[in-house]
Amino acid sequence: MTLVTAQMSVSLDGFYAGPEHTGDGSWMDSAESAGFFRVTRWVIGAMAWRQRQGFAGGEQNTNSEIIDETFEDAGAYVMGRRMVDGGEVPWGDEPPFHAPVFVVTHRPRQTLQRQGGTSFTYVIDGVESAVEQARAAAGEKNVAVAGGGRLLRQVLHAGLLDRLDLHIVPVVLGDGLRLLDPELDLGDKEAIELTPTRVVATPEVTHIRYQVDGRAPLVLDDRGRGDTAEVV
Amino acid sequence: MTLVTAQMSVSLDGFYAGPEHTGDGSWMDSAESAGFFRVTRWVIGAMAWRQRQGFAGGEQNTNSEIIDETFEDAGAYVMGRRMVDGGEVPWGDEPPFHAPVFVVTHRPRQTLQRQGGTSFTYVIDGVESAVEQARAAAGEKNVAVAGGGRLLRQVLHAGLLDRLDLHIVPVVLGDGLRLLDPELDLGDKEAIELTPTRVVATPEVTHIRYQVDGRAPLVLDDRGRGDTAEVV
Numbered sequence: 001m002t003l004v005t006a007q008m009s010v011s012l013d014g015f016y017a018g019p020e021h022t023g024d025g026s027w028m029d030s031a032e033s034a035g036f037f038r039v040t041r042w043v044i045g046a047m048a049w050r051q052r053q054g055f056a057g058g059e060q061n062t063n064s065e066i067i068d069e070t071f072e073d074a075g076a077y078v079m080g081r082r083m084v085d086g087g088e089v090p091w092g093d094e095p096p097f098h099a100p101v102f103v104v105t106h107r108p109r110q111t112l113q114r115q116g117g118t119s120f121t122y123v124i125d126g127v128e129s130a131v132e133q134a135r136a137a138a139g140e141k142n143v144a145v146a147g148g149g150r151l152l153r154q155v156l157h158a159g160l161l162d163r164l165d166l167h168i169v170p171v172v173l174g175d176g177l178r179l180l181d182p183e184l185d186l187g188d189k190e191a192i193e194l195t196p197t198r199v200v201a202t203p204e205v206t207h208i209r210y211q212v213d214g215r216a217p218l219v220l221d222d223r224g225r226g227d228t229a230e231v232v
Numbered sequence: 233m234t235l236v237t238a239q240m241s242v243s244l245d246g247f248y249a250g251p252e253h254t255g256d257g258s259w260m261d262s263a264e265s266a267g268f269f270r271v272t273r274w275v276i277g278a279m280a281w282r283q284r285q286g287f288a289g290g291e292q293n294t295n296s297e298i299i300d301e302t303f304e305d306a307g308a309y310v311m312g313r314r315m316v317d318g319g320e321v322p323w324g325d326e327p328p329f330h331a332p333v334f335v336v337t338h339r340p341r342q343t344l345q346r347q348g349g350t351s352f353t354y355v356i357d358g359v360e361s362a363v364e365q366a367r368a369a370a371g372e373k374n375v376a377v378a379g380g381g382r383l384l385r386q387v388l389h390a391g392l393l394d395r396l397d398l399h400i401v402p403v404v405l406g407d408g409l410r411l412l413d414p415e416l417d418l419g420d421k422e423a424i425e426l427t428p429t430r431v432v433a434t435p436e437v438t439h440i441r442y443q444v445d446g447r448a449p450l451v452l453d454d455r456g457r458g459d460t461a462e463v464v
Contacts, residue, residue, distance in 0.1 A: 012398070012426065012442075013412035014246045018450075034421045034450040156404075166244070168400075170426040170442055172388075173450075174418030180245035186406030189266045194244065194402040196438055201431035206440055210244075210402055218250075218266040218405075 002138050004131055006145035006152050007070055007165035008179055009039040009205070015176035016149050035176045039169045042204040043067060052096035062202050070165070074099055075141025076134040078127070080151040081105035084120060094118070100137045102130040104151055127154045149179045156192065156212070157184050164194065164210045189218040234370050236363055238377035238384050239302055239397035240411055241271040241437070247408035248381050267408045271401045274436040275299060284328035294434050302397070306331055307373025308366035310359070312383040313337035316352060326350070332369045334362040336383055359386045381411045388424065388444070389416050396426065396442045421450040 010016050018035025021027050043049050047058030048067040058064065076099050084103045087095070094115040095101075101120045104127050112120040123130040134143040142163075145155050155161050186192065194210040201207075242248050250267025253259050275281050279290030280299035290296065308331050316335045319327070326347040327333075333352045336359050344352040355362040366375040374395075377387050387393050418424065426442040433439075 031420050170428050172424040174416045184406045188263050192404040196402050199433035218270050
């Protein structure tokens, strides 16, 4: 069965990049990029990522296997417009996805066909439509929501996400673009429950795979009062 | 060698409790407590915690072993005043610590001696003094900074923390009291680096032990540009 999945590298305090770059100057010199490159450092050094980008070198290790698996698992992608615009030049004629990409945007644009099986289809009628189109294109594989953070929150908010792979990087950034935040519109005493189904530990990053169980009320658990001997 | 350690249960979005309870009504009925009881649910059901509290029941499982280890590891504690005030009644005549506790506060109070080796010494000259007094009392064991969140941040901010045990609970709360936040006063392109030294996975919670390496600048890692074949 096709699952809707997402994966993201985050700092220990929940940021996937530094504070948003809004002023003048180069993004590469910004605090946003400094945070982004820190939390994705484990990716940049991995052979699987470098091969997909056409770069030499890299390490063949557990982190590289995780990246290989992530690419292999995806039959189609959903991405935000800002991410695709930023990737258009560095990804070049043969982007690393080798699968259809559905781009959530407000501005229509003709579908781009790239070498190696990657295409970019611009979807203007919302995130649910993009996920549906990706599901139809994914065949037996999964749909990968590949970022940015706002798109991932929208998919989670809409109850469309089945699986979340978090790559938790051992650094505290203190400020930046937060993956999970109040945009989720959770009610008072309401939460999103998940279940960890796999944990892979490396010195550079802890990979935790979560099954998303969905919204649930926070009920008072009063076993801590000690006036019952029964543990449910 | 005595280490200064801290441990805290947090939601996947970094909260150790729901939004702070400030108005009327019972704390037990507040959103703050609903979040707190959700992230500490794995503790409440564990036999090791229940035994220390004098409660019946509980499960003897990996989570219970983690709690046992946490108590065994600590030769002395540092706590915030709010936490100790809140615990005074439920902890009763024989609090679960069985070791000296140093309470960081602005209001002097006479040292309290409790049964089972627990004492509460009120320290009014700051967190560094409290940590030093706890270190002197801990013998060969470690100093445990046991909360709340603000005290833990103060210890981290002051560069006093050697080890951080995070218990990451698979729930998104959306809002609440955040363990790590801008109070850390990190500079632009500055971070606190850590190294994960142990990961213990259970269905209820992921236990990650971090060595705190300290503040470091975020340097641009440009291996992702692909114009070098060398991977450092």
